[in-house]
Amino acid sequence: MVQKRMKNILVTGAVGQIGSELTMELRKRYGNDNVLATGRKTKPNKTLLDSGPFEFIDITVRETVEKVVDEYDIDTIYNMAAILSAVGEEKPLLCWNVNINGLYNIMETAHECEMTRVFVPSSIAVFGPETPRDNTPQETVLKPKTMYGLTKVAGELLGDYYFKRFNLDVRGIRYPGIISSETPPGGGTTDYAVEIFYEAVNNKKYTCFVKEDTVLPMMHMPDCIKGTIDLMEADISRLKHHCDFNLTAMSFSVGQLVDEIRKHIPEFTCNYKPDFRQAIADSWPRSIDDSVAREEWGWKPEYDLPTMTKDMLDKLIKRYEEVKL
Ligand code: SER
Numbered sequence: 001m002v003q004k005r006m007k008n009i010l011v012t013g014a015v016g017q018i019g020s021e022l023t024m025e026l027r028k029r030y031g032n033d034n035v036l037a038t039g040r041k042t043k044p045n046k047t048l049l050d051s052g053p054f055e056f057i058d059i060t061v062r063e064t065v066e067k068v069v070d071e072y073d074i075d076t077i078y079n080m081a082a083i084l085s086a087v088g089e090e091k092p093l094l095c096w097n098v099n100i101n102g103l104y105n106i107m108e109t110a111h112e113c114e115m116t117r118v119f120v121p122s123s124i125a126v127f128g129p130e131t132p133r134d135n136t137p138q139e140t141v142l143k144p145k146t147m148y149g150l151t152k153v154a155g156e157l158l159g160d161y162y163f164k165r166f167n168l169d170v171r172g173i174r175y176p177g178i179i180s181s182e183t184p185p186g187g188g189t190t191d192y193a194v195e196i197f198y199e200a201v202n203n204k205k206y207t208c209f210v211k212e213d214t215v216l217p218m219m220h221m222p223d224c225i226k227g228t229i230d231l232m233e234a235d236i237s238r239l240k241h242h243c244d245f246n247l248t249a250m251s252f253s254v255g256q257l258v259d260e261i262r263k264h265i266p267e268f269t270c271n272y273k274p275d276f277r278q279a280i281a282d283s284w285p286r287s288i289d290d291s292v293a294r295e296e297w298g299w300k301p302e303y304d305l306p307t308m309t310k311d312m313l314d315k316l317i318k319r320y321e322e323v324k325l
Contacts, residue, residue: 001167003236004116006076008034010068012059012106013081015039017185017194018121018178018224020048022078025225027052036072040081045183059102065109078119078228079106085125086277087187088148099151107158111166119232120159120172120243124217125149125189129283136285138246138292145283159243171231172243176217176288178224179308181315189280193218193257200261200268201316209275212255215286219249220303220311227299234297241292248288249301250308260309 009026013019014037024047026035032052037044040058048054053072057064059081068074081102088095103120110118127136128143142153152174159170177190184198185191192208193216199206219227227247252260258270293299303311 001169001236004075006030006116006232008036008072008074009076009078010036010038010072010074011078011080012038012057013079014048014054015042015044015183016080017180017183018175018221018228019078019080020045020183021180021221022080022225022228023048024051025229026078029229036068036074038068059105060097062105062109065105069109069113074113075116076118076232077106077110077115078232079103080121082121083148084186084188085123085146085148085280086189086191088146088151089276089280092147095147095151099148100154103155103158107162107168107170110170111162111168115168117169117171117232118159119228120155120170122152122156122172122174122244123149124174124176124284124288126153126156126174126244127283127285131285133284133286135287135289136246137289138241138244146280156244163242169236170243171239173227173231173245173247173293174288175224176219176248178219178221179312180221180224181312181319182221189277189284190216190218192254196254196257196261196270197312197316200265201313201320204265204267205269205271208254208270208272210254210272210278210281211274212258212270212272213253214278214281215251215253216281216284217248217251217286217288219247219301220308223249223301223303227293227301230299231293231297239296241296245293245296245299246288246290247293247299248290250304251287252305256305257309260305261313264310264313
């Protein structure tokens with residue numbers, strides 16, 4: 001397959017946690033007008049709106065996707081629209097519809113328009129209780145127990161199918177929990193690792209919905225954005241995998257995160273009230289082996305627990321101080 005250049009990019013889910021920061025970085029790299037941000041109903045913030053084009057679409061309604069693809073001459077899609085794990089358990093049908101039928105619409109549109117490349121995010125949620133939980137290998141058992149997880153397994157398989165069957169260049173990463181300071185995540189199990197920072201800065205206390213000894217793989221947003229774009233820019237001839245790259249940057253328990261935050265905010269306290277998300281967290285890996293991504297496209301994260309914690313606190317404290325002024 002000959003690698004073509006990405007020219008006009010569509011980002012779905014651009015108002016979401018990853019989509020919002022990814023759109024801004026893509027605009028920086030490829031030009032503001034060449035990156036179309038789209039969302040379903042949440043209003044975009046001013047930064048997103050003022051820096052380039054924005055449209056409302058619904059990926060479950062194919063015509064809305066085709067319309068913007070046509071209008072903006074799109075050749076590359078980052079399909080960041082998704083229903084995450086916790087909301088997926090409350091609204092399984094919606095999760096199926098967006099993550100499966102919506103993705104199918106994206107793939108069909110990309111295939112019909114002979115697009116250059118498509119990014120389809122996957123997740124650590126593809127794994128389940130039968131998977132080895134420590135240093136989870138690239139090739140292993142995929143028997144998730146959540147609706148979100150099973151839609152992500154299907155998404156990986158569908159992407160690989162389009163690659164093999166139709167020569168469509170689809171790529172994807174199994175994201176771990178993503179920690180960020182710009183747009184809060186919505187409806188995931190790993191959201192506690194973001195909420196804790198906002199609460200530490202604002203209230204000096206947090207009630208966590210998973211237990212203190214819960215360990216999950218995580219990544220800071222700058223690494224997530226870099227990894228995503230690096231994979232999309234990688235030379236196709238180097239890739240043996242396509243839609244299912246294991247990826248991680250760090251693993252920590254909530255207790256370790258609390259201790260790290262306390263180094264900066266000593267009066268911070270955390271208590272624990274586990275809810276239904278505990279069972280989801282317990283079915284996911286504690287740590288991930290991402291050596292295949294390192295080998296095939298040079299993945300290497302920059303942030304670990306101490307540097308991520310410092311960066312998050314610096315950014316949030318600065319933002320709240322500016323609001324007070
Ligand atoms: N962050 C996601 C969730 O918790 C996992 O991909 O649902």
